[in-house]
Amino acid sequence: MSIFYSIPQINSDDIVAMEDTHITVRGYRRRTTIPSGIFRFLELKDGNVIRWIATKDGVVFVSKLEK
Numbered sequence: 001m002s003i004f005y006s007i008p009q010i011n012s013d014d015i016v017a018m019e020d021t022h023i024t025v026r027g028y029r030r031r032t033t034i035p036s037g038i039f040r041f042l043e044l045k046d047g048n049v050i051r052w053i054a055t056k057d058g059v060v061f062v063s064k065l066e067k
Contacts, residue, residue: 017041038062 019035034044042064044050053061
């Protein structure tokens with residue numbers, strides 16, 4: 001599935017970071033690395049919690065949860 005096929009219309013001027021990562025699967029664990037540009041943009045730190053929201057049409061949103 002092409003990423004551009006499932007993304008809602010986005011104004012390219014609104015994009016501040018777009019990076020690709022790989023997934024590692026070991027047994028029941030699934031891991032991915034948060035790209036450094038996204039990590040900096042969200043101002044993530046050790047111990048922060050991120051929320052993943054997946055929609056029926058294949059779009060996934062990731063956001064930092066504020067305490």
